[in-house]
Amino acid sequence: MEQIEIKQRKNWLSIIGVNLALIVIFAFFLFPILWMVGMSFKTIDDILAWPPKFFFTPTLENYKAIIFSQMEVRGVGSIQIDFMASFLNTLIISAGAVLVSVILGVPAAYALSRFKFKARENIGFMFLSFRFGPELLVIIPIYFIFQRIGLIDTYPGLIWVYQLITMPMVIWIMRSYIEDVPVDFEDACVVDGYPRWKAVFRVLTPIIRPGIAASALLAFIYAWNNFIFALVLGSSNTSTITLSAMKFISAEALRYGIMSAGIVISFLPILVFSIFAQRYFVRGLSMGAIKR
Amino acid sequence: MSTNIDVGTIDKTEHYNLPVSDVPLNPISRKERWAPYLILGPALLVTGVVLIPFFISIYYSLTDYRFTRPDINFVGLQNYIRILSSKAFWHSVQVTLQYALIAVSIETLLGVIIAFLLNTESLMAKILRPFLLMPLMIAPLITTLMWRLMMSPDFGVLNYILSFFGQREFPWATSPKTAMFTVLLVEVWTFTPFIALLVLAGLKALPKEPFEAAQVDGASRWFTLKNITLPLLTPYITIAVIFRLIDSLRQFDIIFGMSKGGPGDTLMNFQVYGYTSTFTYGKPAEGLAYIVINWFIIYIISTYMVKYWRKVQSRIS
Numbered sequence: 353m354e355q356i357e358i359k360q361r362k363n364w365l366s367i368i369g370v371n372l373a374l375i376v377i378f379a380f381f382l383f384p385i386l387w388m389v390g391m392s393f394k395t396i397d398d399i400l401a402w403p404p405k406f407f408f409t410p411t412l413e414n415y416k417a418i419i420f421s422q423m424e425v426r427g428v429g430s431i432q433i434d435f436m437a438s439f440l441n442t443l444i445i446s447a448g449a450v451l452v453s454v455i456l457g458v459p460a461a462y463a464l465s466r467f468k469f470k471a472r473e474n475i476g477f478m479f480l481s482f483r484f485g486p487e488l489l490v491i492i493p494i495y496f497i498f499q500r501i502g503l504i505d506t507y508p509g510l511i512w513v514y515q516l517i518t519m520p521m522v523i524w525i526m527r528s529y530i531e532d533v534p535v536d537f538e539d540a541c542v543v544d545g546y547p548r549w550k551a552v553f554r555v556l557t558p559i560i561r562p563g564i565a566a567s568a569l570l571a572f573i574y575a576w577n578n579f580i581f582a583l584v585l586g587s588s589n590t591s592t593i594t595l596s597a598m599k600f601i602s603a604e605a606l607r608y609g610i611m612s613a614g615i616v617i618s619f620l621p622i623l624v625f626s627i628f629a630q631r632y633f634v635r636g637l638s639m640g641a642i643k644r
Numbered sequence: 645m646s647t648n649i650d651v652g653t654i655d656k657t658e659h660y661n662l663p664v665s666d667v668p669l670n671p672i673s674r675k676e677r678w679a680p681y682l683i684l685g686p687a688l689l690v691t692g693v694v695l696i697p698f699f700i701s702i703y704y705s706l707t708d709y710r711f712t713r714p715d716i717n718f719v720g721l722q723n724y725i726r727i728l729s730s731k732a733f734w735h736s737v738q739v740t741l742q743y744a745l746i747a748v749s750i751e752t753l754l755g756v757i758i759a760f761l762l763n764t765e766s767l768m769a770k771i772l773r774p775f776l777l778m779p780l781m782i783a784p785l786i787t788t789l790m791w792r793l794m795m796s797p798d799f800g801v802l803n804y805i806l807s808f809f810g811q812r813e814f815p816w817a818t819s820p821k822t823a824m825f826t827v828l829l830v831e832v833w834t835f836t837p838f839i840a841l842l843v844l845a846g847l848k849a850l851p852k853e854p855f856e857a858a859q860v861d862g863a864s865r866w867f868t869l870k871n872i873t874l875p876l877l878t879p880y881i882t883i884a885v886i887f888r889l890i891d892s893l894r895q896f897d898i899i900f901g902m903s904k905g906g907p908g909d910t911l912m913n914f915q916v917y918g919y920t921s922t923f924t925y926g927k928p929a930e931g932l933a934y935i936v937i938n939w940f941i942i943y944i945i946s947t948y949m950v951k952y953w954r955k956v957q958s959r960i961s
Contacts, residue, residue: 367766374761374768377754381779381833387801388790404801452690460687467680475684482691484946485698486894488918489935492928493697493704512690519691577783579897584923594785598901601789608793615790619782626781627774634845637780637838641883641953642845 385623392613399609414613423610433607435614438596442618444507445582445592446575449514450568453522458564461526462552466535476527483520483639490516491584498585505587513581518571521636525570528640529563530556566632573622593618705933711926723933732909732917736934740913740941742824743899744892747831751888752881754832755839762840763847776844780837784830788901791830792817817903820910827902827911831892839884846880847873879957886949893942914938 391399393410417423423431464476494513495504503509533556541551579594586595593614600611626633634642705723709716727733762769762776779787794802795816806814817826850873858868896915899905905916912920914934921931 370761370764370766371768374766374772377758377761378768378772378775381837382775384787384790384794384833385778385782387794391793400799402799402804404799404804456687456690459683463680463683469677469680472680475688479687479691482694484890484942486915486918486935486938486942487896488915488922489701489932489939490694490697492918492922492932492935493700494694496700497697515690516694519687523687573781577781577786579783579785579901584919594783594897597786597789601792605798611789612793615786619786622781623778626777630774630777630841633777634841638842638883638887642842642880 388612389616392609392616394609396606396609399612400605414609415617417610418613418617423607433610434591435593435596435610438591438593439618441586441590442576442592445510445514445590446572448507448511449518449575450522450572452511453515453518453571454564454568457519457522458526461523462530462556464523465527465530476524479520479523480639482516483524487516487580488584491581495584504585505589507590510581510586510590513585514575514578517574517578517581521571521574521639522567524639525567525636526560526563528635528643529560529567532643533559562632566629566636569625569629570633570636573625576618576622701932702936704929705936707929709927709929711928723929724937727930727933727937732912733934735909736912736914736917739824739911740893740938743828743831743895743913744889747828747835747892748885748888750828750832751836751839752885754836755884756843756877756881758836758840759843759847762844776837776841778837779834780841782834784834784897785901787834788830788898791833792902795826818907820907823903823907823910827899830898830902831895834898835888835891839881839888842884843877843880846877850876876960879953879960882949882953882956886946886953889949890942890946893945894938
């Protein structure tokens, strides 16, 4: 009897301990995000106040300034804000890059998982190595080349270079998905008299569709979050969110409210997505190495 | 060959007895042999062209290329020899390795702990699990700027919180003494969830049998953890460490976003130094030599680690 009681008390303690530890750890991980969201609803006076304000009257001024691309500054008048443009730029580049990668990468993943050929592992490894090489190693020469052929600071130029981010992800994630589907499904369809490519479309595509969605979403997030490519190869025409944010923080503190609103707009949709897509991301984040 | 004849003939006869449609569908015809290359072609073309810049980079690192001079002369290994005997280079080596090793150690330890905590049936685990990925989903540069705003000496909330612990005006990234700690804090905040998520996936995929056997044998919790759970988790932890190690060896966004490598050259790892040397000082030859060395180190480490991963994986399955 006594022993059981001790065991139960120990259980209680461990349950409280686990919950407490999780609260402390997640306070650390979630506080900066919550603080940023709070900041985006503060007036500039509240942002710059000391001691920092945990409670304040929320304002939508910062979001208004971003949406209308204008900010009123006391004594100065209105200032042009170009955050909206950088949203559009990032969206065009990321979506364009993912689109190209899915169209070219999914068939490539199919070839890598279904055909046996000499250079298979080498080609597969080459795609993977793009994910791991130091980016500057290729983008510094690309900077010189793009300058010469006029691709610098253009959408096609950046969409092309962003393939280095999106293509390896799509190919490796899709390769692991396709390898999970028994080849017999397609073979059965071929036996029924369909040509191979039709069999693939009829049988394989519906099965791997969730995989395509997950890999495209993850590739999109990585493209969306990229900084170094745009820093070197982009400029005023193609300024991405990360590039604009970097400019904003170097500017005077008056714009911090707008900057935080811009930052919140840039990550909020992705955070909401990530809550729902988390379980699909394990395979993606490990480039297909972990299947679940 | 001769010993195999029997088997061969049996195979063949069986083969011919089968209905036509069951004959292997993929005899390697000429068409089939070229098919994979044709399908891969476009993807290879789009990304494979970067192999050209890759070789250009190596070539430039063997020249005296400067923005201020129009002519480029081949100088052999001169850049590398000069770099290897410079203080700045060894400082970069130290910063790069220090950053990567400390970051990966803390992230692994913390990530594994978080994974175990989230794998319990506790209320908080259920509530908080969906939020695990959030820090990882925000652009590392944006994350860094968020932290910078919180670290501001004038209005930053972190200094305010620290003031309760008797610490006033912590210098964060403005002092050489605390700069490394500051970027590591951001790095750990951003990427610990990556390891936690992969290890959590591993915990969920653990087979039940060995644990039931251990329970029947009356094994202690500690014994089970050390001899069953951790070995079974090793492939997951390893793959997570490989990704983090490589990414932190070439970290750019967090360091550049925090202080552009400063104060002075305090945080100049290979990537940041290479960028600065190329675009600030106009010396791409020197900058690229740094990046080539960076690439080489990553290449060696990742090859070795992938081999290790394959070994632990095959040992388990």
